[in-house]
Amino acid sequence: MAKDPVATADLYERAASDRLGFWGDMARENVDWDTEFTQVLDDADAPFYRWFADGRLNACVNAVDRHVAAGLGDRVAFHFVGEPGDTAAMTYGDLHVQVQRAANAIEALGIGAGDRVVLYVPNLLESVVAMLACARIGAPHSLVFSGFSSEALRTRIDDAKARLVITADGANRRGAPAALKPAVDAALAGGSTSVEHVLVIRRTGGDVEMVEGRDVWWDEALAAAPASHEAQPFESEQPLFILYTSGTTGTPKGILHTTGGYLTHVAATARHVFDARPETDVFWCAADVGWVTGHSYIVYGPLLNAMTSVLYEGTPNTPDESRFWQVVETLGVTILYTAPTTIRMFMKWGEQIPQGHDLSSLRLLGSVGESINPEAWRWYHRVIGGGRCPIVDTWWQTETGGMMVSALPGLTTLKPGSAQVPQPGIAVEVVDDEGNPLTGDTTGYLVLTEPWPGMLRGIWGDDERYRKTYWSRFPGRYFAGDGAKRDADGDIWLLGRVDDVMNVSGHRISTTEVESALVSHPVVAEAAVVGAADETTGQGIVAFVILRAEALQGTQDLDALPRQLRSHVAEHISPIAKPRSVLVVEELPKTRSGKIMRRLLRDIAEDREVGDVSTLADSSVMDKISAGMSAAPPED
Ligand code: PRX
Numbered sequence: 001m002a003k004d005p006v007a008t009a010d011l012y013e014r015a016a017s018d019r020l021g022f023w024g025d026m027a028r029e030n031v032d033w034d035t036e037f038t039q040v041l042d043d044a045d046a047p048f049y050r051w052f053a054d055g056r057l058n059a060c061v062n063a064v065d066r067h068v069a070a071g072l073g074d075r076v077a078f079h080f081v082g083e084p085g086d087t088a089a090m091t092y093g094d095l096h097v098q099v100q101r102a103a104n105a106i107e108a109l110g111i112g113a114g115d116r117v118v119l120y121v122p123n124l125l126e127s128v129v130a131m132l133a134c135a136r137i138g139a140p141h142s143l144v145f146s147g148f149s150s151e152a153l154r155t156r157i158d159d160a161k162a163r164l165v166i167t168a169d170g171a172n173r174r175g176a177p178a179a180l181k182p183a184v185d186a187a188l189a190g191g192s193t194s195v196e197h198v199l200v201i202r203r204t205g206g207d208v209e210m211v212e213g214r215d216v217w218w219d220e221a222l223a224a225a226p227a228s229h230e231a232q233p234f235e236s237e238q239p240l241f242i243l244y245t246s247g248t249t250g251t252p253k254g255i256l257h258t259t260g261g262y263l264t265h266v267a268a269t270a271r272h273v274f275d276a277r278p279e280t281d282v283f284w285c286a287a288d289v290g291w292v293t294g295h296s297y298i299v300y301g302p303l304l305n306a307m308t309s310v311l312y313e314g315t316p317n318t319p320d321e322s323r324f325w326q327v328v329e330t331l332g333v334t335i336l337y338t339a340p341t342t343i344r345m346f347m348k349w350g351e352q353i354p355q356g357h358d359l360s361s362l363r364l365l366g367s368v369g370e371s372i373n374p375e376a377w378r379w380y381h382r383v384i385g386g387g388r389c390p391i392v393d394t395w396w397q398t399e400t401g402g403m404m405v406s407a408l409p410g411l412t413t414l415k416p417g418s419a420q421v422p423q424p425g426i427a428v429e430v431v432d433d434e435g436n437p438l439t440g441d442t443t444g445y446l447v448l449t450e451p452w453p454g455m456l457r458g459i460w461g462d463d464e465r466y467r468k469t470y471w472s473r474f475p476g477r478y479f480a481g482d483g484a485k486r487d488a489d490g491d492i493w494l495l496g497r498v499d500d501v502m503n504v505s506g507h508r509i510s511t512t513e514v515e516s517a518l519v520s521h522p523v524v525a526e527a528a529v530v531g532a533a534d535e536t537t538g539q540g541i542v543a544f545v546i547l548r549a550e551a552l553q554g555t556q557d558l559d560a561l562p563r564q565l566r567s568h569v570a571e572h573i574s575p576i577a578k579p580r581s582v583l584v585v586e587e588l589p590k591t592r593s594g595k596i597m598r599r600l601l602r603d604i605a606e607d608r609e610v611g612d613v614s615t616l617a618d619s620s621v622m623d624k625i626s627a628g629m630s631a632a633p634p635e636d
Contacts, residue, residue, distance in 0.1 A: 005410030007272035007424075015424035022425050023051075023453055027260065030267035030304060032066050033057045034233035037260070041451065047471045047478075048458065049451040051261030056233040059240055059259050060099055060136035063303035065231065068096045076308045079282070079331050080125050083172035083314025090125050092306070095132070097227060098125075102133035104225035109197045109216070111164050113138030113234065116242065118162040118195075120153055120184055122146045122171035123313045126201040126218060127289050128299055130166045131241075135259075136231050139164075140239040142254070145290030146171055148574045150186035152252075156244050157187060159254055160460060161194040166218070170204030175318050177204035185209065236260030242460050243292055245398040246510040247469060248500045254460030255292075255398050263304060265402040265454025269423060270301030273392050274335050275364055275409045282361070284310035285337040286324070291507075292398040293368055296454075297337060301402070316342060321349045325357035336384070337366035337394075339506040343376045343384075344536050351383045359384060364409055365391045369506025370538045371494045377416035395419040395494055397480060398508075399470070401454025404428070405492050418491045426452055430486045435474040438486070445498060446484035447477040500598070502531030502539050507576045509541070511598070514579065517572035518543060521565060523551035528588050528596045529579070532605035540580035542605035543569075544625070547584060558584065585625050592617045601625075 015022040020040040027037065037055030058065075067075070073093030080088045090098075111117060117134050119141055121127040127143075134141040142160045144153050146168075157165065165188070170179045181200060188195055200208065201218040210217075237258045244252040270276060274283065283302055287293035302309045310331055316324050324346075327333065346354065365385050372380070372393050381391055391414060395405040404426050405419040412420055422428045427450040429437045438444050455478070459466040473479040483495035497503060500511040511529040518527035526546040531539035545565065552558075562582035570578040589597045592615070600622055603610045610626070613619045 005408065006275045006277070007408045007411060009411055011272065011424040019425055019427070019450065023264065026268045026425070027052055027264040027453070030271070031057060031062055031260065031263050037236060043451065047467060049455065050237050051453045052236040052264070055236045055260055057236065057260055058136065058231045058233050059263055059300070060132045061231045062263060063132055063300060064092060064096050064099055067092045067306045072306055075306065077303065078125060078128065078309050078311045081310060081312045081327055083175070083318050088125065095129065098129045098222070099132045099136055100229035101222040101225045101227055102129050103136045103229040105221040106133055106139065106164065107137055108221070108225060109164060111137065111139050113238070115139045115164070116160040116162040117141050117164045117166060118157050118160060119143045120146055120165060120167040120180060121201065121289065122168060123289050123311050124168060124201060124203060125311065126168070128311065131289070131299055135240060136229065138232070138234045138238055140241050142242040142244070143290045143295070144244070145288060145574070146180055147576060149571055150183040152573055153183060154187035154193070156252065157193050157195060160242055163194055164197050164199065165195050166199045166201070168201040168203040169206065169208045172204065172313055174315055177206065181208050185211070234259060237457070241295065243295065243398055246501055246508045246513055248510055249512050253465065253469070256457045256460050257401050257454070258457050261453030261455070262401050263300060265452065266296045266301035267304035269403040270297060271305050272408055272423070273394060273403055273406050274337070274366065276305045276307055278306045278308070281307055281334045282310065282332050283307050283335045284312070284327070284333045286312060286342065296402050316345065322353050322356065325354045325359060328359055328362065329357045332361040334361055335364045335366065336362060337368065339369035340367055340372040340376050341369065341505040341537050343367070343372065343380050347376065347379050348536065354383055359386060362386070362389050365389045367391060367393045368396070370503050371419070371496070372417065374416040390414060393419045395492070399456040400452070401456065404448070404452070415491055418487070418493045420491045428492065430484050431474060435477070441486065441488045443483070443485045443495070446480045446482045446492070446494070447474050448480065449477050502541060504531065504539050504541060504576065505537045509577050513573060514541060514543065514569055514577055517569045517577070518545055518565060520572065521568045523547050523561065524565070526588060528598065528601055530598050530602045530605050532602060534580065541577065543579040543582045544585050544588060544601055545582060546586065546588065587618070587621045587624060589613070589616050589621045589625070591615050
């Protein structure tokens with residue numbers, strides 16, 4: 001790197017000698033407070049920790065207003081790139097005008113501090129404006145990924161008891177408009193939800209059914225709203241957003257994040273890990289705003305640092321497989337943050353595609369979502385980074401709010417495949433089954449031994465589930481659900497989930513969620529789902545189903561069934577949860593206590609010799625499944 005890194009080694013020293021003092025400094029350096037906090041951490045009600053609790057601030061003012069006040073109104077906040085090729089640059093000044101109008105428009109619909117607002121939106125400038133406007137008025141936003149089904153949307157709206165939904169008429173997906181508004185209508189059908197209004201952003205055009213008295217066009221509401229809005233400071237622990245994520249049971253968990261600690265964590269990590277140079281960088285986090293990566297590193301982290309970012313609406317192969325590299329070349333992107341599954345896809349498409357573009361503006365690369373295998377790391381480094389860009393592999397979760405384990409560019413000697421070291425102020429350990437800390441070169445479970453500012457504050461409406469899920473396995477410590485290895489140098493290597501959560505293309509999907517969707521189909525009696533290793537997507541979903549006898553007696557076309565069931569799951573949850581294959585079996589391997597042995601099914605799905613079957617109630621089951629598998633028809 002040409003310049004000295006933004007993060008310096010003394011950060012580690014400061015954090016190690018006085019962890020809370022360090023976070024207090026980070027909160028003061030990265031965030032503006034209307035009322036200074038006097039205490040960094042309140043742990044009286046652990047694990048319900050409170051950070052900077054008597055401080056007061058406004059998240060939107062921190063992300064936008066203060067930069068305009070500092071004379072940065074003309075700096076571009078976002079270069080928007082639409083999938084059809086339309087572009088727009090939004091400056092901090094423009095964003096300031098828009099968030100004020102939007103805050104007024106949302107308040108005019110009767111929404112105030114504490115009211116939940118669900119956003120079912122793709123990557124649009126209006127989506128970011130809507131998030132910030134909610135933050136400005138203290139109304140927690142809850143984004144639902146725009147690829148989710150109406151049923152998944154409804155579950156989340158109901159759980160959050162949202163009063164307002166913000167959506168778009170449609171999104172551009174793979175070269176064609178895909179309607180979004182009908183899914184909102186379906187989710188609200190029956191009128192049993194808490195929702196009073198729906199704001200609709202115009203994106204794709206065409207006919208949209210608007211419900212009289214309920215639905216309002218976003219552009220009309222903003223045009224009618226006053227251009228200035230005075231922001232109020234809120235308590236540091238004011239809820240900022242709820243983001244639903246998959247857990248080990250069927251119902252998604254509403255992960256709650258609050259204001260002061262979260263902003264401190266994402267601002268500091270964006271600055272240090274991305275070596276942020278806001279005057280010159282063009283930063284591109286190629287995620288969707290509907291996931292935590294989008295929240296923390298498209299929206300809050302970069303904006304708090306007054307950075308210029310790219311916001312891309314579409315997929316990497318629309319209109320063709322060079323789309324990313326055209327964007328990098330045209331906009332002079334300096335930092336690219338993406339997922340290993342995308343990198344492996346680029347590898348598959350061939351290095352001649354990026355090589356046809358000038359990527360010399362890039363100076364730093366990032367990876368998130370799953371471990372990056374050394375082969376993909378080296379390709380990313382050589383082909384995309386021209387051999388000169390450091391790669392930061394960042395481990396974190398929806399629950400952690402921001403990055404937790406990652407190299408710091410210019411400081412850490414990089415090691416392909418390892419997420420490497422905890423961030424300054426973050427304390428991790430690798431422990432054994434009983435929770436004993438393991439020293440030296442070792443393999444076990446990753447735990448976080450001290451609270452951190454960006455941590456989740458709970459599961460929306462379910463304190464007990466919060467305690468049980470994260471704090472009971474190893475009392476007093478946060479259990480991340482990931483296996484980890486630490487090598488002799490002390491570097492951390494993530495080994496994947498140790499629970500029933502799958503990681504498909506960096507998306508978290510629970511086995512139970514897919515199983516529930518399968519058994520909701522009338523022909524399915526029972527289902528078991530496993531994540532099997534997949535070259536491109538990390539894991540692929542393989543489902544084993546037992547059919548109902550009555551369905552078999554009917555006119556059911558058994559050959560067409562796997563395809564139907566795959567579509568059924570896509571409709572119930574989302575296309576991202578669609579099984580790679582569905583296998584019809586007569587029985588499932590169960591222990592004597594009736595628990596499905598997924599380990600054995602994974603052996604089959606990964607085409608391995610089946611492991612120890614001694615705990616099965618009926619050990620012949622595996623032979624039957626294997627025999628049935630070889631007779632199964634191939635799938636698309
Ligand atoms: O298993 C880990 C994996 O993704 C999980 C968190 O998923 P989610 O909450 O959807 O957030 C994804 C984006 C932050 C983790 O428990 N994971 C995420 N990043 C990495 C990773 N595994 C290995 N290496 C990573 N860099």
